[in-house]
Amino acid sequence: MTETRLRTWTHAFGYGIACLFIFTLAMQNLRYGFYELFYLASGMAVLTLAGAVYTIICRRHQLSAPGHLVILSGLNSGMLAALLTMDAPGISHWAMPLLVLNLLILPLRQGVGLSLLLLVPMSIILFLEKAPADAIAITGGLFILLAVAALYIWHYDHMAQSAEDLAITDPVTGAHNARFLDETLQKEISRAIATGHCLSVIDLSIDYADEVADLHGRDQVQGLFRDMTEHLFGVIRAGDTLYTLKDSEFFLILPFTPEEGVRVIAERIRRTIAEHHWPVVGKATVSLGCTTRGSGDTRTDTLRDRAHQAMEEARRRGTDSVWFSPGETIET
Numbered sequence: 001m002t003e004t005r006l007r008t009w010t011h012a013f014g015y016g017i018a019c020l021f022i023f024t025l026a027m028q029n030l031r032y033g034f035y036e037l038f039y040l041a042s043g044m045a046v047l048t049l050a051g052a053v054y055t056i057i058c059r060r061h062q063l064s065a066p067g068h069l070v071i072l073s074g075l076n077s078g079m080l081a082a083l084l085t086m087d088a089p090g091i092s093h094w095a096m097p098l099l100v101l102n103l104l105i106l107p108l109r110q111g112v113g114l115s116l117l118l119l120v121p122m123s124i125i126l127f128l129e130k131a132p133a134d135a136i137a138i139t140g141g142l143f144i145l146l147a148v149a150a151l152y153i154w155h156y157d158h159m160a161q162s163a164e165d166l167a168i169t170d171p172v173t174g175a176h177n178a179r180f181l182d183e184t185l186q187k188e189i190s191r192a193i194a195t196g197h198c199l200s201v202i203d204l205s206i207d208y209a210d211e212v213a214d215l216h217g218r219d220q221v222q223g224l225f226r227d228m229t230e231h232l233f234g235v236i237r238a239g240d241t242l243y244t245l246k247d248s249e250f251f252l253i254l255p256f257t258p259e260e261g262v263r264v265i266a267e268r269i270r271r272t273i274a275e276h277h278w279p280v281v282g283k284a285t286v287s288l289g290c291t292t293r294g295s296g297d298t299r300t301d302t303l304r305d306r307a308h309q310a311m312e313e314a315r316r317r318g319t320d321s322v323w324f325s326p327g328e329t330i331e332t
């Protein structure tokens, strides 16, 4: 299940339960003749229902739907207005579902901010109107509920972020993995087509990696991959991205980089790696295949294959070298 779909279900469920709860409150107040509370609860039930409908309408944009803030601000303001104008015992407890709804539906900071905007004036009203012991018990309970819910949401967000990072990161080098490469490259190709900017890529392979592994062992080679990743991150500029492929191969996406640029950076990478002293193995060299997107290149595999073939050509030409393969240009 995608994050967007999960959020849609959670939001719709949250609004649904809140609507049912508030509607029941409204009916009870109608039954006992508390008409002010009945109108308040009915208004809140309508707003929560509107929230559920809005969730379903905007199901494709759940992660950034701005209407939730408007709906929840309405609910919170209604609650505060009721506290200020009505003299109804127990109404402060209505804030509980509202706090949970704020944190469940809004991004953490917005949820906490909106909840505090409700809780702080509410605490002042309670301290002015009620006995100190009662006011402390109610506000204390509400603040504890807010803190626990906020902690839980923070923990969930943190876990979700860690899981996402793990899914796109190579466990050995810490660079992005091949799975994420295709996703990013496709986005960069679409961006280059839309803006007309140059896009270049580099396929980089460590020369004689198998021989190095036989000589020093698999663990030492993995150490070399890690050191080389760190080195590459130090050479490339912000906006470039680095990926670890299988078999001691790396891949670089260089947005806004023309043919002359990719030749410069590839040669710089080759030279700095050859000149560097690597722990355990001492010297290491790499072969680099580069290419720039031509107007006919719209697919990731075209660019990846061409860069890979260019890398093999560099290797055939004696390793420790760079080979550039031009992109295909379609005349319009």
Ligand SMILES: Nc1nc2c(ncn2[C@@H]2O[C@H](COP(=O)(O)OP(=O)(O)OP(=O)(O)O)[C@@H](O)[C@H]2O)c(=O)[nH]1
Residues within 6 Å of the ligand: 235, 236, 237, 240, 254, 255, 256, 257, 258, 260, 261, 262, 264, 265
């Ligand atoms: N994507 C990318 N391109 C680079 C990088 N370094 C150099 N280039 C390309 O090579 C060209 C010449 O780079 P340099 O020789 O460093 O000259 P420069 O004038 O300092 O380049 P700028 O970084 O554009 O200021 C740049 O305009 C880029 O197109 C890099 O780290 N990443």
